[in-house]
Amino acid sequence: MKINHSDGNSLQKRISRYLESVYNISNGPNQADYDAALCSIINVQYVYNLAAKDIASGFLNGINTKIVLNARDCFLLGQFAVFMTFYRSGMQWLEYALHLKQNKSDVTIQLEQVSDALAQAKIAHDKRYSAQKWDNTRYFRRRFAPLSEPTGTQKIHPTQEAILRPPEVHYITKDTHGICQGRVQPSPDETKELFCCPYQGHLRARDIYVGEELSPETHGVLRQIVERISGLRVPDSSGMLYDLHVLSHTAGDYYPAHLDTDEHPTALATFLIYFSEVSKGGESYFLDANLKTVPKKGSAVMTYNLYSCGQNDESALHGFCPISFGEKWVTPVWIMYEHQTHLQCLSEPYLRHEILVNGQSKYKHQNEHR
Ligand SMILES: O=C(O)CCC(=O)C(=O)O
Numbered sequence: 550m551k552i553n554h555s556d557g558n559s560l561q562k563r564i565s566r567y568l569e570s571v572y573n574i575s576n577g578p579n580q581a582d583y584d585a586a587l588c589s590i591i592n593v594q595y596v597y598n599l600a601a602k603d604i605a606s607g608f609l610n611g612i613n614t615k616i617v618l619n620a621r622d623c624f625l626l627g628q629f630a631v632f633m634t635f636y637r638s639g640m641q642w643l644e645y646a647l648h649l650k651q652n653k654s655d656v657t658i659q660l661e662q663v664s665d666a667l668a669q670a671k672i673a674h675d676k677r678y679s680a681q682k683w684d685n686t687r688y689f690r691r692r693f694a695p696l697s698e699p700t701g702t703q704k705i706h707p708t709q710e711a712i713l714r715p716p717e718v719h720y721i722t723k724d725t726h727g728i729c730q731g732r733v734q735p736s737p738d739e740t741k742e743l744f745c746c747p748y749q750g751h752l753r754a755r756d757i758y759v760g761e762e763l764s765p766e767t768h769g770v771l772r773q774i775v776e777r778i779s780g781l782r783v784p785d786s787s788g789m790l791y792d793l794h795v796l797s798h799t800a801g802d803y804y805p806a807h808l809d810t811d812e813h814p815t816a817l818a819t820f821l822i823y824f825s826e827v828s829k830g831g832e833s834y835f836l837d838a839n840l841k842t843v844p845k846k847g848s849a850v851m852t853y854n855l856y857s858c859g860q861n862d863e864s865a866l867h868g869f870c871p872i873s874f875g876e877k878w879v880t881p882v883w884i885m886y887e888h889q890t891h892l893q894c895l896s897e898p899y900l901r902h903e904i905l906v907n908g909q910s911k912y913k914h915q916n917e918h919r
């Protein structure tokens with residue numbers, strides 16, 4: 550898909566007008582803005598495992614921001630991290646604030662304030678971790694317990710169910726941070742299940758409305774592209790169950806792992822269209838495939854969320870890594886089960902959909918579960 554940028558200027562003006570209307574910053578930044586910024590920095594630090602001293606010296610995940618933080622900034626970040634119960638990160642920030650005070654004679658904050666906060670952070674940390682090692686597996690097991698089958702699907706015979714139910718998936722062992730940091734890569738077997746499909750379509754930049762419903766013409770173009778590539782049906786804007794929107798995300802934003810079927814239970818597949826590149830971070834990640842996809846303007850990624858019998862496919866678990874620099878513009882298209890009257894509903898559990906690309910069968914999934 551190609552985006553024609555001849556209308557870039559008017560789009561830019563529209564985006565600015567929209568941002569001004571949403572983020573009325575004439576009286577800002579206010580406390581909520583500061584808190585959101587602190588929260589973003591702590592999250593980015595946590596997921597990418599960054600050292601407080603590097604961020605404070607202006608290095609954020611490999612990018613030189615040229616913004617150097619003073620002792621007071623580090624103190625505020627430390628206090629906020631402790632408030633978020635990220636004690637180790639909080640202690641790092643407070644220790645660095647102390648370092649700036651003692652070694653760089655930074656006068657932006659009182660020494661006692663920093664050392665008191667550090668002592669309190671240490672107490673809170675020890676209290677939290679000294680008692681019994683925290684067992685979070687219970688939380689995750691509940692969070693990712695296999696979802697109940699959607700009503701209306703065929704009842705599976707118990708013995709068949711015992712054989713066919715996939716082995717319990719322990720998402721706790723899935724390393725989101727490792728994927729976001731680029732340490733965890735898909736194995737050759739996982740890679741075999743992925744493929745790219747080039748497609749030339751046209752979408753004019755002026756068609757893209759920001760944060761609003763897409764115009765019927767843009768909707769029509771997107772619909773055509775998605776249908777042509779996937780062989781799945783997207784109704785025209787009047788028949789859509791969910792409006793198409795362009796979403797914008799900025800530094801610090803991220804999306805924790807989720808299944809789209811949590812919110813849209815009959816979203817058979819998701820087609821995610823990227824309208825921008827992100828300077829750093831913001832990749833969509835797919836836990837089961839140990840994969841992250843880098844947003845590229847004019848490209849898209851598609852996953853199935855349901856097996857062909859209508860059951861949830863939990864391997865569709867995904868989210869996006871924190872954006873450490875830049876912006877992300879994206880439109881998710883949820884392809885609903887009820888619109889796919891041309892598809893055969895196969896009653897066999899855990900059978901995946903045949904994947905069609907430009908009308909051609911790419912490969913047929915075996916009835917197996919890794
Ligand atoms: O923007 C992304 O990479 C993921 C968005 C997403 O998962 C969603 O909108 O459901």
Ligand SMILES: [Fe+2]
Pocket residue numbers: 807808809819867868
């Ligand atoms: Fe999603």
